[in-house]
Every structure is written in structure tokens, then in C-alpha cells.
Amino acid sequence: MIRKIITIDEERCNGCGLCASACHEGAIGMVDGKAKLLREDYCDGLGDCLPVCPTGAITFEEREAPAYDEAAVAAAKRQSAPAVLPCGCPGTASKAIRRETCDADEAVAPISSRLAQWPVQIKLAPVNAPYFHGAKLLIAADCTAYAYGDFHREFIDGRVTLIGCPKLDEGDYADKLTAILMHNDIQSVTVVRMEVPCCGGIEQATRRALQASGKFIPWQVVTVSTDGRIVDR
Numbered sequence: 001m002i003r004k005i006i007t008i009d010e011e012r013c014n015g016c017g018l019c020a021s022a023c024h025e026g027a028i029g030m031v032d033g034k035a036k037l038l039r040e041d042y043c044d045g046l047g048d049c050l051p052v053c054p055t056g057a058i059t060f061e062e063r064e065a066p067a068y069d070e071a072a073v074a075a076a077k078r079q080s081a082p083a084v085l086p087c088g089c090p091g092t093a094s095k096a097i098r099r100e101t102c103d104a105d106e107a108v109a110p111i112s113s114r115l116a117q118w119p120v121q122i123k124l125a126p127v128n129a130p131y132f133h134g135a136k137l138l139i140a141a142d143c144t145a146y147a148y149g150d151f152h153r154e155f156i157d158g159r160v161t162l163i164g165c166p167k168l169d170e171g172d173y174a175d176k177l178t179a180i181l182m183h184n185d186i187q188s189v190t191v192v193r194m195e196v197p198c199c200g201g202i203e204q205a206t207r208r209a210l211q212a213s214g215k216f217i218p219w220q221v222v223t224v225s226t227d228g229r230i231v232d233r
Helices: 018-022 070-078 151-156 174-183 197-213
Strands: 002-008 028-031 034-037 058-064 136-141 160-164 188-194 219-224 230-232
Touching (some): 002 034, 151 188, 197 219
Parallel strands (some): 136 160, 188 219
Antiparallel strands (some): 219 230
């Protein structure tokens, strides 16, 4: 039959695996570091995988393909086969983290993490993760948490955290951040960067994403010095 079905451009695919995680039917898997449509009859043609792809490698086409087999998909789910995770790595599975409030004196109590979700890497975070709804977003250069000692309490607490390094990571964060801002009800954005010039890339990407989103979202930039001081906010 002729029907709408996804197609994946292997040249544009960067192997992040977000589409495999977003495909609830299990039609997409990772093969040799690239996303593949493993079962055409498992693809329902609704395209949940499209908005999470950071490179635009997934599109629709109309062609001869087997009909969507809902019964087969349901049977496969009942078999509880291991879910295909991005890059085959369990550490990239998306999840929210709920923590109990601690009333102990923080001066003597162990310092606890304030991280509220996983993953934290900008390129790995699913665009439509439920924890983005109504979130205050923290976009941080990854060195900032090492340089500033009170990072968890002052910046991570109460926010959804995304991190990256504009110097070491390939590509630009602007497209991914734009998608997150457009598809979610983000309440505010805080950018924390280092004072070094190359770290300006994460600030500029956020600025472009905010403009491209077409939304008015309050945002601020905090700059941390290499010796761990806040020098601008």
C-alpha cells in the first residue's frame, strides 16, 4: 500500500539516538552508530521522532510500505524487550529526579545534589521531555559547575539543567535550544558561562534560540571567573 512513512538521511544523522528513544513503537534502532528504520510495519507515520532530531535527518515520504501493524507492536511491547536507548548507552535514558527536602543544617549536613533531571547534555536532552513543561531553564557551560563551589544550591536548585561546551562540542546549540523553547512552556532562562572568550558561544546560541523561538522569555547571563568568582550577572 502507498502510505506516509519516515525516511532517515544517514548522511545527516549524527547518531545521537534521540529518535530511537522517542519512537514508542520500536520501529527505529541504532545500527553502526546511525539511526535505522528497522520495521516499516512498526512505523505509524505520526512522526514523534521528527521533532527530537537535532539535525533534521528524519522526514516523511509517501511510498509503498507495509501497513502499520498495531497488533504486532502491542505484542512486542508485551514481551518486554529491552528498550533501544540512544547510542546503546543506558546512561542517556531520560528521567526526572525527585528529591526529599532536607531540613538539616546545611553547614554540617552532607551536600546533596540538586539536579532534577537526566540527561543534562544539550545534545542528548529530548526536546519534548515532560520535565521541560513550566520549567525554569539553566543553560550552563560545563566548566562552571567545577569553578563555582556553590553551583548546585545557587543555580541548579529549582531549575532544569542543560550543559555543553561550545569549544569542544561539534555543531551549534541554537537549533536544539530553539526547538526546546518552541515546544515547551519555559518560564525563564539562566545562562551560566565562564569568563573565557570561547564560552561566549553558549551565550550567543541561547540568544539566537530565544529570538528564533518568537517567545518573550525572561533571561539572564551569569559569568564565572576561572578562580571561581561571579564577575558579572
